[in-house]
Amino acid sequence: MVDLILQYMSVLWSYIYTYQKSCRIKRKMNALYTIWISRNFQSIGKNVLIECPLNLIGGEYISIGGRTHIGSRTILAAHQKFLNQTFIPQVKIGDNVNIGDDSNISCINKIVIKDGVRMGRKVMINDNSHGKFEKEELNIQPNLRPLFSKGEVIIEENVWIGEMVCILSGVHIGKGAIIAAGSVVTRDVPPYSIAGGVPAKVIKTL
Secondary structure (H helix, E strand, C coil): CHHHHHHHHHHHHHHHCCHHHHHHHHHHHHHHHHHHHHCCCCEECCCCEECCCEEEECHHHEEECCCCEECCCEEEEECCEECCEECCCEEEECCCCEECCCCEEEECCEEEECCCCEECCCCEEECCEECCCCHHHHCCCHHHCCEECCCCEEECCCCEECCCCEECCCCEECCCCEECCCCEECCCECCCEEEECCCCEEEEEC
16 A cells, blocks of 8 residues: 555656756756866866766866866866875866766876767776786785876867777877777777777778
């Protein structure tokens, strides 16, 4: 009987508090959240939307262009210190960039995401790793190894990055490229190319 009453109450509530209304409220709450968190960045453009929650580290080293959308539960991390190491990281996100939910951007060197880039959900862009592939470091537990970067990550204009892509340090992705879902990008991708696989390889270039 109780379950039946709860079921009827849920149906009634769905007419009072509709799905469309919940979406409108969510958009307004995210707009307020964006205003609240904006002062923590080096700079931020107009009409940016940051969905709640954002895991932000080192916002003073991160700049975001206008009309950019950052999905919920994204990690934006510019690490200034780790153990006894110090860094001067730089994260630059351009205009009209779309970063999907649950993405992870981690920087100790430099990551540039230029205008018009679209990223699916759960994309990782990381310019660093815990240590090098050397035996003396492999004998240290990973969270105590020094951070190491092979180089900056540059993603040119209008790149489309599918879901669950991993882009590692020292990679340059050319303008207009497409990265297939689930790929691990360890090498440069030429402009106007499609790349996919683990590790990602160029499938076609225009």
